[in-house]
Amino acid sequence: MTTETTTVRPTARRILPPPVTGQEFVLTGVIVALWVLLGVFTPAFLTPGSIQPLLVSVAPIALIGVGMTFIIITAGIDVSVGGAIMLCAVITAKMMVTANLPLPLAVGLSIAAGLLLGLVNGVLIAYGRVHAIIITFGTANLFQFFALRVFGSETVNGIPGTLDVFGRGEAGRTLGVPHSFAIMIVIAAIAWWYLRHTTGGRHLFAIGGNANAARLAGIRVQPRVMVAYAVTGALVGLAACFFIAAGTSTLDQAVGSGRELAVIAAVVIGGTSILGGRGSVIGTVLGAILVQTVTSGVTQLGWPSQLATLFVGVFIIIAVGTDLLRQRVRAQP
Amino acid sequence: MNTARQALTLGAIALTTIMALSGCTSRNDAAPSGASASGDKITVAFVPKLQGIPYFEAMNAGGKAAADELGIEWLYQGPTTADAAAQADIVRSFIQQGVDALIVAPNDPDSMAPLLKEAADKGIKVAPADTDAPNSVREVFVNQASVEGIGEALTDSLLTAMGGKGDYAIVSCGETAANLNAWIDVQKKYTASKYPDANIVSVVYAGEDQAAATSMATDLMNANPNLTGLVGECTSSAPGVAQAVKDAGKIGTVFTTGLGTPMSMAPYLKDGSSIASILWNVQNLGYLTAWTGQQLAEGKTFAATNNVSSDLPSVEFDSASKTLLLGPALVITKDNVDTFSY
Numbered sequence: 001m002t003t004e005t006t007t008v009r010p011t012a013r014r015i016l017p018p019p020v021t022g023q024e025f026v027l028t029g030v031i032v033a034l035w036v037l038l039g040v041f042t043p044a045f046l047t048p049g050s051i052q053p054l055l056v057s058v059a060p061i062a063l064i065g066v067g068m069t070f071i072i073i074t075a076g077i078d079v080s081v082g083g084a085i086m087l088c089a090v091i092t093a094k095m096m097v098t099a100n101l102p103l104p105l106a107v108g109l110s111i112a113a114g115l116l117l118g119l120v121n122g123v124l125i126a127y128g129r130v131h132a133i134i135i136t137f138g139t140a141n142l143f144q145f146f147a148l149r150v151f152g153s154e155t156v157n158g159i160p161g162t163l164d165v166f167g168r169g170e171a172g173r174t175l176g177v178p179h180s181f182a183i184m185i186v187i188a189a190i191a192w193w194y195l196r197h198t199t200g201g202r203h204l205f206a207i208g209g210n211a212n213a214a215r216l217a218g219i220r221v222q223p224r225v226m227v228a229y230a231v232t233g234a235l236v237g238l239a240a241c242f243f244i245a246a247g248t249s250t251l252d253q254a255v256g257s258g259r260e261l262a263v264i265a266a267v268v269i270g271g272t273s274i275l276g277g278r279g280s281v282i283g284t285v286l287g288a289i290l291v292q293t294v295t296s297g298v299t300q301l302g303w304p305s306q307l308a309t310l311f312v313g314v315f316i317i318i319a320v321g322t323d324l325l326r327q328r329v330r331a332q333p
Numbered sequence: 334m335n336t337a338r339q340a341l342t343l344g345a346i347a348l349t350t351i352m353a354l355s356g357c358t359s360r361n362d363a364a365p366s367g368a369s370a371s372g373d374k375i376t377v378a379f380v381p382k383l384q385g386i387p388y389f390e391a392m393n394a395g396g397k398a399a400a401d402e403l404g405i406e407w408l409y410q411g412p413t414t415a416d417a418a419a420q421a422d423i424v425r426s427f428i429q430q431g432v433d434a435l436i437v438a439p440n441d442p443d444s445m446a447p448l449l450k451e452a453a454d455k456g457i458k459v460a461p462a463d464t465d466a467p468n469s470v471r472e473v474f475v476n477q478a479s480v481e482g483i484g485e486a487l488t489d490s491l492l493t494a495m496g497g498k499g500d501y502a503i504v505s506c507g508e509t510a511a512n513l514n515a516w517i518d519v520q521k522k523y524t525a526s527k528y529p530d531a532n533i534v535s536v537v538y539a540g541e542d543q544a545a546a547t548s549m550a551t552d553l554m555n556a557n558p559n560l561t562g563l564v565g566e567c568t569s570s571a572p573g574v575a576q577a578v579k580d581a582g583k584i585g586t587v588f589t590t591g592l593g594t595p596m597s598m599a600p601y602l603k604d605g606s607s608i609a610s611i612l613w614n615v616q617n618l619g620y621l622t623a624w625t626g627q628q629l630a631e632g633k634t635f636a637a638t639n640n641v642s643s644d645l646p647s648v649e650f651d652s653a654s655k656t657l658l659l660g661p662a663l664v665i666t667k668d669n670v671d672t673f674s675y
Contacts, residue, residue, distance in 0.1 A: 057548050
């Protein structure tokens with residue numbers, strides 16, 4: 001995992017990290033090894049009936065993870081995504097039940113709501129200049145409050161199957177590929193390209209590396225930071241539709257709860273530095289797949305459920321530990 | 334430039350503060366107002382584990398109905414997360430208000446016990462409902478159903494559909510939830526004794542998370558190709574396991590049952606992905622809770638069978654365990670599911 005230090009060579013014409021980092025190779029290796037092992041011990045694991053639902057569960061976490069990667073690269077964080085999922089999901093589900101919204105309107109409404117919440121975070125953090133964890137911790141509670149208000153002490157019952165196209169069932173797949181997962185991959189690919197090959201993307205790394213230096217270099221830091229949160233908000237809106245689709249026909253107030261930690265776990269396990277300035281979208285997607293593989297694997301092996309929590313915790317510590325070690329190695333002359 | 338930025342910062346902080354404050358006041362609006370307990374009416378306060386979920390809202394509806402009929406005042410407030418500390422704060426506020434009877438569905442029975450003692454010392458009649466606090470000063474426990482009643486009804490409904498044999502698995506919720514664990518114990522013993530050809534292959538814990546319950550149920554079906562039954566042990570996993578069966582296209586080969594509220598289970602009972610939902614009449618439980626509070630406040634004792642209302646003509650009281658029992662478990666199927674409004 002530490003081989004990455006040797007790959008950043010100033011001899012390259014443009015100073016870009018390699019398209020796929022060492023950590024991503026390691027993660028891919030771990031996932032392949034786990035899948036093979038699980039395939040041996042529970043033969044049903046490597047069947048479409050098992051892999052497809054796994055990918056459906058990965059999709060919303062990885063999708064928000066793409067936005068969260070942007071944010072964490074700028075040395076920020078967003079702990080309000082759980083509350084934002086809850087608010088987007090309940091608004092959308094309620095409108096689907098009362099107004100029987102067609103698919104494009106439901107998705108559009110959810111994304112618009114998410115974008116608005118992301119903008120609230122982005123404006124407060126970029127222009128209010130208060131640390132992101134404090135602002136988003138506050139807005140997390142506000143979003144939850146508004147969501148509980150919309151719930152109005154009742155679950156949303158009888159949600160129509162409009163969003164089944166993103167779901168776990170037959171309607172959610174084309175040629176065996178879950179739609180939600182495919183959409184996530186397309187968005188992640190665009191984000192990967194943006195981060196690597198556009199000025200805007202490189203600016204995000206510069207801001208996370210050293211915001212003051214970036215500002216002195218002429219980067220307009222505040223709009224860039226704001227956009228990172230707004231994009232995450234919009235992705236939360238889309239992911240909320242995935243959550244509704246993968247849930248039951250009833251929506252309760254547990255929706256979104258704890259998801260911010262699942263998303264941050266995927267980003268961190270994927271090799272994005274929690275200190276900012278370094279990270280990749282591919283790693284985040286792999287991190288989300290790894291976490292879901294462990295969760296599903298523990299259940300399929302018939303092991304006690306709490307072991308999944310243990311493994312995810314160990315992965316996070318290994319990932320963060322590796323990152324800090326790498327920073328220390330690099331800081332030495 | 335600098336002042337503009339400062340103004341913006343201040344504005345942002347002010348906005349956040351206003352939003353936060355308005356949030357607080359709105360929440361307090363929901364708190365019982367004028368609960369001074371100074372009137373002649375008996376005040377019965379009920380603190381649920383969690384406010385805002387259909388289960389406790391249905392209990393609240395039953396309690397309100399009882400209050401109207403019995404001429405008492407019914408106060409209802411609970412925490413917004415199932416958190417023992419937040420619940421304790423609400424209990425303390427009711428103690429300060431000096432209500433006549435205080436009934437709690439404790440999130441943590443052991444930490445609630447000293448608070449109940451504090452209330453009793455101040456002359457407030459205390460009782461747990463829905464979840465017992467056995468090591469407390471309680472005078473009575475309002476019990477929705479016996480542990481055996483629930484565990485056996487779950488097992489019978491599932492195994493009838495499974496033809497009395499085969500492998501099944503349980504998707505439970507909180508790993509430390511005492512009532513769920515007690516039901517699971519009964520299910521294990523009862524299955525072993527009454528259905529020797531049936532086998533519980535796995536018990537997993539999804540928390541109060543529908544999505545987790547659904548994906549765990551999917552994993553269980555994949556890992557155990559011979560699985561023909563799933564039990565959703567709480568109100569979030571009961572629809573979750575049914576949804577998993579529906580998504581996998583296994584309606585009719587894998588049967589599910591569970592403890593689900595009628596409205597959340599209705600679509601699944603109708604399409605056959607759920608055979609039955611086992612519960613109790615939650616509104617009646619709320620009614621019985623309010624009635625119990627009134628009896629306690631008036632200093633009355635309980636008879637072996639009590640005529641509570643026309644719906645609850647003979648509620649049994651077990652003097653050894655000091656428990657009022659609502660009645661036998663309620664089996665909700667596609668035929669009666671539409672008669673419930675929660």
